[in-house]
Amino acid sequence: MDEKKYNQIAEELKPKKQVFKHTLYAFLIGGAIGAIGEFFLELYQNLFSISEKDAGPIMIITLVLIAAILTGLGIYDRLGNIAGAGSFIPITGFSNAMTSCALDGKTEGLVTGVAANIFKLGGAVITFGIVASFILGGLRYVVSFFI
Amino acid sequence: MSSHFLSNSFVFDHVYVESVGTTAGLLEYQGPLGSYFDKYYLDHYHGNDSYELAEIEMLSDAIFCCLNKAKIKKEDVDIYFGGDLNNQLTACYYHAFYLKKPFIGLYSACATMALAIGQASLMIENHNIERAIACTVSHNATAERQFRYPLEYGIQRKNTMTFTATGGCAVSLTPHRSPIKIASMTLGRVVDMNQYDANDMGRAMAPAAYDTYKQHMKDLNIDGRYYDLILTGDLSNYGKSIMERLLKDSQQKYKVYDDCGALLYSQDQNVYQGGSGPVCSALVSFGYIYQEMLKGKYQKVLILATGALLSPVMTNQKLSIPCVCHAFALEVTQ
């Protein structure tokens, strides 16, 4: 059988992508997470009179906690199936990646399972973040001598 | 007595299905074929500490059902053939200890059941063996953990994906006459059409199914109309439409064609394109088709169990997915 011809047949019969629906859901749910973040940000600023600079990290901690608990309850993966990028792009997705890997290793024990697996998916984000900011930061540091 | 060997195929005269035991997960039980299964479980753990242990229990229950229905003890079985999706065939070998008989582990991904049936049939036909059991098991959660992502990871599944079926199946074969016999089998060749997408198994496996189908027809010198029903293992809805097109383009004549993955679940069950996994073709062919054959709905059925022999390591190394398809034919004894 000819490979090219087969690919042609397979492309033709491929089930339709629901790009519009998925993007809309990603927009709505991602946006909703943004709005929830804003809610906590203002709550901490107004209610507990925390400065704007400090309220940010506390808001992020809150959302990370919520996402971790939702993952433990088995709700976040269902949300993720609907929202797509709407749930993995915000920091909650990072929390979900860490928690799901940790939960997955639970049956293999605390050290070899939970602790060893915890960075399986989330580690990539940290690694790339550090490498990129080291290179770009170094660049800026060097350039700053000449300006 | 000995089997006739024709190129890639074997024809059997004295291999009969004695009894069948099937266990299914909740989603499979709620599907359209739910009432055909012997036992079902309410959740993925059914009382065990881990998914792996639950998988072993499903296999043990399936073998127990099979032995019970044939009214035999496990000492009466001479040899076991089986396999599953886990690394090192854990589910099968960890249970094999309790069987106290030789256990031959086989792996060809989702085509494992057909391979096990084929090997068991060869043993019975050629080696004076009184009874052999072919069994397989798969669990959605363990397969998901091994081949894809952690279970709770919130990821959107691509719409070409298939859903690994949860369940176990054991089939006891003997050389003594019974209503259903294994008439023939064809061992497939590994086919690789340079498909790279691990989320699109139906597309990768369809050429293997087509290859084995043609080989089977050629070896036995028959055409598709000889069978009342031709079933592919787990091509799912998308792969099924490709297979239909391939058959149509090469002007193959057949009566009815369907796919086990498409039959096992109903459309509203949110399983993407349909079922997959070694137990998918086993549950449909030995749960549903076998009982329908006993009732007389079908006389001759060809089952083409397809398997994608992928490994996550090789997928990450950007290699294409090799696929295989083994076929066996069930016939009502005349």
Next chain:
Amino acid sequence: MNYIMSFLFCGFVCAVAQLIYEYTKLTPGHITCSFVVVGAFLDLFHFYDQLIKIFHAGAMLPITSFGHSLMHGAMHMTKEYGVFGLAMGMFDLTAAGISSAILFAFFVAVIFKSRS
């Protein structure tokens, strides 16, 4: 008003990521990694600080902000310690997110059982 701005920006970033996810074969891991790099790049010209000023939480939540914070922390320390500051200050601003993610992930894994 802040809510709407927050909603729009966070939603926009997610929608862009979703379009990449739909039209390419990249996994979510690939996409989040590239977004972190993009975030770090946007901080090169202090552009991301402007975004946070306008969109508040909407710009802090997407993973791009993670790259920005890493970069920001690193750059802040270079003023004091020179080139070694890059490594010393890297986690200054993201420490909250990463430590809490590790902590909560661990405790959730201890308490809950995975279900699917």
